[in-house]
Amino acid sequence: MSILKVQDVTKVYEGKVTNRALNQLSFEVDKGEFLAIMGPSGSGKSTLLNLITTIDRPTSGEIIFNDIKPQNLNRTELAYFRRRELGFVFQDFNLLPMLTVEENIVLPLTLDQKPVKVMEERLSVLAERLDLTTILHKRPNEISGGQAQRVAIARALIHEPAIILADEPTGNLDSNNSREVLELLSKINKEKQATIIMVTHDPIAASFCDRVLFIKDGEFFNEIHRDDRRQTF
Ligand code: ADP
Numbered sequence: 698m699s700i701l702k703v704q705d706v707t708k709v710y711e712g713k714v715t716n717r718a719l720n721q722l723s724f725e726v727d728k729g730e731f732l733a734i735m736g737p738s739g740s741g742k743s744t745l746l747n748l749i750t751t752i753d754r755p756t757s758g759e760i761i762f763n764d765i766k767p768q769n770l771n772r773t774e775l776a777y778f779r780r781r782e783l784g785f786v787f788q789d790f791n792l793l794p795m796l797t798v799e800e801n802i803v804l805p806l807t808l809d810q811k812p813v814k815v816m817e818e819r820l821s822v823l824a825e826r827l828d829l830t831t832i833l834h835k836r837p838n839e840i841s842g843g844q845a846q847r848v849a850i851a852r853a854l855i856h857e858p859a860i861i862l863a864d865e866p867t868g869n870l871d872s873n874n875s876r877e878v879l880e881l882l883s884k885i886n887k888e889k890q891a892t893i894i895m896v897t898h899d900p901i902a903a904s905f906c907d908r909v910l911f912i913k914d915g916e917f918f919n920e921i922h923r924d925d926r927r928q929t930f
């Protein structure tokens with residue numbers, strides 16, 4: 698069953714020169730799928746993520762989550778939709794330096810004014826699962842890059858989003874920490890049936906996914922499924 702449908706999406710940036718960043722792109726993502734999108738710089742990956750995360754709108758075409766069309770939501774509904782349905786993991790972690798690890802993780806729930814009890818329960822489950830219990834009271838500058846990315850993943854998971862969007866999550870990590878983060882994402886995907894869409898340059902990262910879509914000049918030119926992955930990487 699698909700959780701996300703991208704239908705015939707085109708994005709044109711108007712400026713001195715018109716730039717067609719995405720050209721009639723269509724694909725679906727199944728619930729519980731771990732999908733990678735790979736492509737060279739300038740191929741349209743950020744544009745696509747910005748459309749999926751509703752930061753920007755397509756020039757034409759539609760993006761549909763379950764039955765929701767974000768294009769039809771007003772600002773308040775959109776903010777609520779994003780907080781509820783989407784979890785974000787970034788290349789540079791995006792943790793707030795003044796807050797402790799614990800405060801960073803529960804921030805999405807704080808913003809939603811969830812009861813403290815709910816926050817504490819979810820925090821303790823995630824901290825255990827992501828091996829963060831010993832660093833909860835540290836600040837981001839006192840932890841390693843791998844730990845910081847695990848904190849960011851905990852923050853993305855705490856409101857139990859329908860889809861996790863990861864933008865180059867291993868981009869700033871060495872190979873050991875990358876592997877750890879990828880194994881973690883993979884585990885969350887399998888055990889929690891979490892849907893993950895990951896944009897990456899890293900073939901090793903892509904090798905953890907069920908499916909890889911290759912994009913170039915705003916169009917998909919190849920697609921590889923887990924079963925035939927070995928032939929390619
Ligand atoms: P990637 O993330 O794969 O590097 P982008 O989505 O950033 O690719 O860019 C795709 C194309 O769209 C590039 O040609 C880029 O220069 C252009 N582009 C991206 N964002 C903008 C923007 N805000 N205004 C104008 N052109 C843009």
Ligand code: ADP
Pocket residue numbers: 738739742743744
């Ligand atoms: P990434 O490292 O994810 O590929 P990019 O360097 O392609 O990121 O883009 C970073 C940001 O700059 C994106 O939000 C993208 O939309 C914007 N951007 C990229 N190209 C242009 C451009 N030609 N004009 C304006 N903004 C751009």
